Amino acid sequence: MGGQLKSLINRIGLVSAVVLGLFLTSILVVLYTGSVNKETIKSLQQVSSAQADNVELRQGIASFHRQLLAREALAGSGEVIELSDDERKDLAEEVQGFRDKAGRVRETLDRGPDGSLDMGPVDQLLAGWHSILGVARADGIHDAHPAETSQPPMILVTPGSAQALQPLVDQSFSVIDRQSFRLQRASVALNEDINQTVSRTSRGIQVIFVLSLIIVLAAGVPLVRHIRRSLTQLTGGTRQWRDGDLAYRIPELGGDELGLLAREFNGMAGKLEKMLEEVRAASRRADEANQAKSSFLANMSHELRTPLNAIIGYSEMYLEEIEDDPEAAGGEFKDDIRKVHSAGQHLLSLINDVLDISKVEAGKMTLFIEPVNILDLIGETVDTIRPMLEEKSNTLKINHQLESPEIEADVTKVRQVLLNLLSNACKFTENGEITVEGRQYHSRGRTIQSIAVIDTGIGMTEEQQARIFQAFTQADSSTTRSYGGTGLGLTICKGFSELMGGDLTVESSPGSGSRFTFYFPLVSGSGEQILQLGSEGVTEESEGEGIRVLIIDDDPTALDLTRRVLVRQGFRVITAQSGRQGLETARKELPDVIILDVLMPGMDGWQVMAELGSDERTQHIPVVMQSMLHERELGIKRGAADYLTKPVAKERLTGAVRALLPEKPAGNLLLVDEREESLETAESVLGDRQAEIIRTDDLDHARQLVKAGKVGLIVIGQHSQSEEIADFMEEMQCSAESGRVTILLLNLSDAGDEEFAARINSYLRRQSARRSSKAANGVTPKSD
């Protein structure tokens, strides 16, 4: 088996899983980056606020120091400055504020990369200021709230104490400035962090995207291409099968599901092909058996007739003699002889029926349509049946509703059906009434003639009705004994009515009589409508671009024989079973040769010949007439290319057809070349050989000529559309392989006249050699 990766579904699944994994990874990356950045931004905010604190601290210290100096200066001038409690408290709070700010800055710096600085000078300064303000707390961290102590109003007694703190102030500034610098650096570092994280993330996502793209392209594109190719092959295969080529096999598609499907399809086609072959063989065997049966029956009945002829004839004769002279010798055997005679008659009708039924079943029965007055036909039939009618004391009535009694029908068969129905009615009715109803009506654009025979006799049960049309069946097998008959009559009638495109139906119930209705469509036109059971009028076979021969013959056996001979010789055969149909087919199909039977009902061969000759499209088509009659001179005089007397020998037939075909080999030369001078070259090379040179640069025209079989040799010279020429040559190659045409490719400008001449001459030599060997094998070439 192909392994896991061979499976289409597994491959698609794997690719999807990988792409999905990459997608999830990218989501994780984005989430991680977000959380990292959040931390960094928080630090950045802290650094910024520490920066602000630092700046405020510096400004605060500067302004506080200036304030103290100013107060000292005032004190120096002898003025006593008293600080109220409130003022002192404010100042102390201000100092406390400085301390807080310094603390926050230190904390921030501690967390930063560089760590904090020694804040000693700032602490000392703040402690100094506390002591000045009388809040002597060396550590300076805790400020005793001045408001809580009830100290006397303070006097700055020691001028210069603030001044003394000047160096500390300066040192503090320097510390603060350095702190500011560190904070700046921390801020820059954090910003960089953020940028780096963001760029790393986006790069990661880009990588994932590109990776996905590569995977999808690398795995998906071949996959899609493979699927598309496989589906094309599969549909192509099914189309081939649909069109009947069951031998077609889908090429190997690989080990995946589609490959498996193709293999299964191939297996199925193989099975179908085999089954079809079996069915065909079976049907062929059945056909052959049926054919054998029919011809056996036909021969049999013919052979039986001859002795029967003597039995009936002699007994009849004897009876006549006895009637003429009752005293004649052997007169006492009159009744016995009558029995022999009637048994002979019965046997004859049986044989006739068997012959009819075998012909109907073998599809050998043809219709001969001629004009008839249906009322006369009914009257005539009733007259025939009258003795039977009177024998059983039946009365007869004829009703009719006819648009026109003048119709066209196969008189013999209509009469036979009618006679059969009437004699049945008489047989099964006593002291009753028999009605014949003739009607005409329209249905689906056709005129239908119906004739019903209605009796008041014994009738039939439904079960009996279902069986009466089957061969050798009567409503009851005991019927045969009491009523006689072969049991084939209704089967034949049904067959005849179906042959005419109609039907025979029955309505009946026991005790109340039966109604048989026989109907058939009336044929419009003038009697050339020939139908044959089980086959269509015009058939065409042996596909391909061969020589097309149209055979027109009303006799299906002769038609089939001629067709077989020609098909075996590789001709493409079209057949038509009447003159009118043949003429239409000839106009539509424009065959290469027509084989025309002379004796045909309706439009006969002479009429067809005249019509073909008067039509521009068909007058050039050679016609081979064939007939039982020896009227060769007449045929040739009326324009037949050949006249064969039936029965025609196979060799004579194919020889006659071949002789009429265009002389292809030395015949027409198709020059596919754009230049005028090529024609001159070709003409000079061919000289006075019987060849027509057709020069064309229109390739479609060239194709038509080749298809019509008008060309034996194609010479391809200079032509600008080299791609089209290549296509053309490829197409023509098929024709060349089947020997219909020969292709010579030469560039005239390069090759020159001499090579052109040499190659054409060698081709012509080969052709004439082939023809003479054909002639030696008994195929007559055209003798000009």
Next chain:
Amino acid sequence: MNTLLLVEDNEMNRDMLSRRLRRKGFQVEIAVDGQEGLDMTRSLLPDLVLLDMSLPVMDGWSVARELRREEQTASIPVIALTAHAMQGDREKALEAGCDDYDIKPVDFKRLLGKIQALLDGTKEG
């Protein structure tokens, strides 16, 4: 008395038909193959020819065509007799120049009717 020429190769049929026709008052001459039938028609010029179609030497269709071709025999009525009763035989016989046709085994009464009709026709004509 009308003279009929019966061209028939089968001995029994010939015997039977000729006897029955003679009993009906015809003078019946016999030929046993197509060529003989043709020759006898030319020499005897009978009032009517009963012509079997499947004959040795020369078949009935050819005989009929020959008879029609020759001036002196062209007007002699010919009834074709065929055992085949195949579709198209009637048409072929009529095409060959026969005036009527009947199927074997013959329905003697019907045949008599046809003979009489043709003889009456020629008399009138």
